[in-house]
Amino acid sequence: MTTAITPPSASMPDFCAGIQHFGTGAAELEAEWTQSGQSAAIAPGQSAIASPSDPAAVYQTLLAADALRYLTLQVTASKESGHPGGFASIADAIAALVMLGYKNLITEVGHHAPGFYSTVFLDSSLEAMGIRTVGAMCDRFRETHGLLGHLSGQIPGLLSPAGPLGQGQHFAMAGAKLHPDTLFPVTIGDGGLGEPYIMSSMGHFHTAYPQATNFLPILVWNGFSQEHHSMVSTKSNAAMVAYWEGNGFEQVILLDAKDYDDAGQTGDYVDSTAFSRSQRLVFTQAVLEAVDQAAKSALSGKLTVLIVKQLKGAGVHKRGAQSHNLYPGDGLEKDYIVEALKARSLTPAAWELVRTNFARAGGGPASQIAVTESELPLADLGQLPLQEFPVGPDPMQVATTAMGALVGYVGQQDPTFVVTNADGNAASGINNINQVLKIVHPTVDATYFQEPGGQVYEPLSEDACAGMAAAQALLGGRTLWCSYESFAINGLPIWQTVTQAMAELRRLTPSTICLFTAGALEQGRNGWTHQRPEVENYFAAMLRNGNVFALFPVDANGIQVCYDWALNTRNKGITITASKSPLPIRTTFAQNREALEKGAIALQSTPGDQTVVFAVIGDMMLLPVLEAARTLAEAGMGCKIVAVVNPRRLYRPSDVAWETCTQAADDGFLSDAEFTSLFAGDALIGVTGGSSAMLEPVMLRSTQPRDTFAWKRGETTASAAQLFAFNGLTAEALVARAKALLS
Numbered sequence: 001m002t003t004a005i006t007p008p009s010a011s012m013p014d015f016c017a018g019i020q021h022f023g024t025g026a027a028e029l030e031a032e033w034t035q036s037g038q039s040a041a042i043a044p045g046q047s048a049i050a051s052p053s054d055p056a057a058v059y060q061t062l063l064a065a066d067a068l069r070y071l072t073l074q075v076t077a078s079k080e081s082g083h084p085g086g087f088a089s090i091a092d093a094i095a096a097l098v099m100l101g102y103k104n105l106i107t108e109v110g111h112h113a114p115g116f117y118s119t120v121f122l123d124s125s126l127e128a129m130g131i132r133t134v135g136a137m138c139d140r141f142r143e144t145h146g147l148l149g150h151l152s153g154q155i156p157g158l159l160s161p162a163g164p165l166g167q168g169q170h171f172a173m174a175g176a177k178l179h180p181d182t183l184f185p186v187t188i189g190d191g192g193l194g195e196p197y198i199m200s201s202m203g204h205f206h207t208a209y210p211q212a213t214n215f216l217p218i219l220v221w222n223g224f225s226q227e228h229h230s231m232v233s234t235k236s237n238a239a240m241v242a243y244w245e246g247n248g249f250e251q252v253i254l255l256d257a258k259d260y261d262d263a264g265q266t267g268d269y270v271d272s273t274a275f276s277r278s279q280r281l282v283f284t285q286a287v288l289e290a291v292d293q294a295a296k297s298a299l300s301g302k303l304t305v306l307i308v309k310q311l312k313g314a315g316v317h318k319r320g321a322q323s324h325n326l327y328p329g330d331g332l333e334k335d336y337i338v339e340a341l342k343a344r345s346l347t348p349a350a351w352e353l354v355r356t357n358f359a360r361a362g363g364g365p366a367s368q369i370a371v372t373e374s375e376l377p378l379a380d381l382g383q384l385p386l387q388e389f390p391v392g393p394d395p396m397q398v399a400t401t402a403m404g405a406l407v408g409y410v411g412q413q414d415p416t417f418v419v420t421n422a423d424g425n426a427a428s429g430i431n432n433i434n435q436v437l438k439i440v441h442p443t444v445d446a447t448y449f450q451e452p453g454g455q456v457y458e459p460l461s462e463d464a465c466a467g468m469a470a471a472q473a474l475l476g477g478r479t480l481w482c483s484y485e486s487f488a489i490n491g492l493p494i495w496q497t498v499t500q501a502m503a504e505l506r507r508l509t510p511s512t513i514c515l516f517t518a519g520a521l522e523q524g525r526n527g528w529t530h531q532r533p534e535v536e537n538y539f540a541a542m543l544r545n546g547n548v549f550a551l552f553p554v555d556a557n558g559i560q561v562c563y564d565w566a567l568n569t570r571n572k573g574i575t576i577t578a579s580k581s582p583l584p585i586r587t588t589f590a591q592n593r594e595a596l597e598k599g600a601i602a603l604q605s606t607p608g609d610q611t612v613v614f615a616v617i618g619d620m621m622l623l624p625v626l627e628a629a630r631t632l633a634e635a636g637m638g639c640k641i642v643a644v645v646n647p648r649r650l651y652r653p654s655d656v657a658w659e660t661c662t663q664a665a666d667d668g669f670l671s672d673a674e675f676t677s678l679f680a681g682d683a684l685i686g687v688t689g690g691s692s693a694m695l696e697p698v699m700l701r702s703t704q705p706r707d708t709f710a711w712k713r714g715e716t717t718a719s720a721a722q723l724f725a726f727n728g729l730t731a732e733a734l735v736a737r738a739k740a741l742l743s
Contacts, residue, residue, distance in 0.1 A: 018135020048101030052288035064095035071118035078138035085323025087115025103362035108168025110150035125157035125367035153501025157366030166195030170467030191225030222312035273315035376476025397556035408436030420465035429580035466491025499573030528714025533690035540693035599649030608638025627731035650697035683741035
């Protein structure tokens with residue numbers, strides 16, 4: 001079906017270069033074009049259409065929806081790869097959002113990436129990365145330094161990365177919190193709706209911040225997941241409405257394409273592009289009015305959801321789950337690809353009209369006006385009130401509590417700052433954070449330090465904790481995610497997504513900072529369910545990304561210096577792992593600053609004919625190592641203990657992709673000479689209560705006889721010492737191995 005007529009004298013706009021098929025015009029559409037296509041529905045100087053019922057606006061929104069479907073299919077078919085079907089079923093609503101002036105677009109569905117690329121191409125945003133024509137967009141789709149298969153941090157005008165399902169709502173909610181007067185629509189797939197995180201995270205957010213309703217979930221209810229029917233495809237409309245209402249949504253707007261079908265399509269899900277021309281316009285107007293109603297409802301203080309029910313693949317090459325993915329052979333010459341492209345093709349004049357509307361919508365290209373295209377002003381923190389404790393065994397200090405005092409100060413200076421924790425700050429030795437900043441909760445209770453205006457966000461979900469903290473950091477605000485080490489794994493997927501995006505961003509943003517407490521060695525009686533230091537493998541692998549730093553302070557002085565450093569960094573992912581147990585003070589502030597810069601610091605050295613070097617990660621792990629050092633000294637053997645605080649610095653520059661970071665690239669690595677000076681000896685033993693992978697940079701560069709002592713597995717024990725022994729992390733074992741290596 002040809003969608004528009006163009007005057008014979010019209011020339012092709014430059015951005016259309018590379019389009020495979022143009023509409024040729026049809027006599028029966030000439031009156032439609034003459035009546036509604038002569039001037040852009042978004043007038044010069046305006047940022048949105050005047051009315052969702054204006055016939056010209058309706059007609060031009062239909063053109064925009066077809067343009068989006070066309071581009072999505074041609075771009076994916078140009079590489080015989082990618083996902084056109086899911087976005088095709090929501091293209092009408094995306095076109096309506098843009099025509100109504102809403103450009104802070106977010107999606108939970110990574111597979112909708114080519115449709116979102118098409119959206120920001122049409123408003124000229126992709127020109128910021130040198131993509132000025134359709135041909136260039138096709139060339140750079142799914143290519144290095146181009147348009148990744150899933151949304152990333154580097155695409156101009158798009159607010160958030162999108163990969164694993166169940167993440168996008170976090171970015172919309174963080175945006176709503178930081179920008180109260182701006183709408184943040186987020187499309188959610190009905191396949192992704194099966195993820196438990198989506199609804200629970202929105203429910204907790206709304207309870208904590210009932211005034212922040214300016215995020216708008218848009219359910220893409222198309223009946224299919226990737227390779228089969230979606231698990232919610234059998235719900236009735238009434239059941240779906242009840243589901244959202246039962247989860248606290250005050251305004252549920254459901255638009256079912258089947259209610260407008262005049263083509264006799266069977267099944268619960270239908271394709272609006274199969275309607276008659278007149279009925280397509282009726283449906284498009286209904287979409288515009290539904291989007292307008294939902295947006296105004298969300299912005300006026302009602303928790304609102306828009307549900308668009310339309311068959312997956314509407315208007316592209318196939319329908320249902322078969323439209324989800326293109327496979328080798330699904331190229332631009334394939335018959336059903338050609339047929340679909342021709343059906344959605346526009347005339348050059350229609351393409352120009354769509355481009356004009358999209359460029360004017362919202363006040364300009366998304367690459368210029370989206371909230372993430374500029375840095376969010378940050379409150380001045382001044383000088384952190386660091387407290388340097390005297391070195392010595394008495395009095396012992398709790399490192400996490402020392403950091404908690406600083407966190408409370410940060411929140412007092414920065415009202416947008418938020419701390420997230422699923423298992424409770426009190427359980428991690430940081431109840432002082434709650435005392436100062438308060439848990440955000442509708443019930444005022446001084447006993448638990450909770451009140452509606454609090455800055456501590458405590459959903460019982462690590463995904464929701466990591467999601468809020470990481471998303472707000474990506475969008476420009478300071479945050480801290482606190483977690484038990486053993487539970488952190490449930491929140492790491494979105495944290496990893498955000499840190500990777502931060503490496504690609506075109507702007508500076510506060511680093512996403514984490515505090516991981518209550519490590520395995522403190523969790524004897526809780527048993528192996530609370531003993532999962534293998535999570536450090538995750539961070540160890542990410543150290544090579546270039547912008548990830550895992551920090552291991554050895555005491556309360558060290559943790560303060562680490563947090564102070566982290567707060568002053570940008571575009572990094574920083575984890576701080578520390579115990580909640582009282583421990584001696586072993587280092588000064590100056591030593592810790594040196595350790596952050598060089599990666600490690602020598603804690604003590606005893607002379608001997610031969611010297612074994614212990615490279616130690618962690619605070620409690622120093623206890624058996626220091627005991628082993630005393631035993632070795634009594635035997636006349638030399639011993640040097642080096643605390644590894646910032647292992648990323650100990651890699652060689654070529655080991656880490658630091659130069660690929662677009663902002664705040666960090667090229668700080670310990671030189672070979674300094675490494676030798678720090679770790680030189682007759683033997684080296686790496687010791688950690690966590691994953692041995694964290695010791696990789698030391699083991700890579702060391703040339704002396706060496707070995708590693710690390711966590712093996714968890715068990716229920718009555719004390720930390722028994723858990724040490726269960727994993728072979730005892731002074732006796734260290735001494736025996738040191739003697740063997742030295743002999």
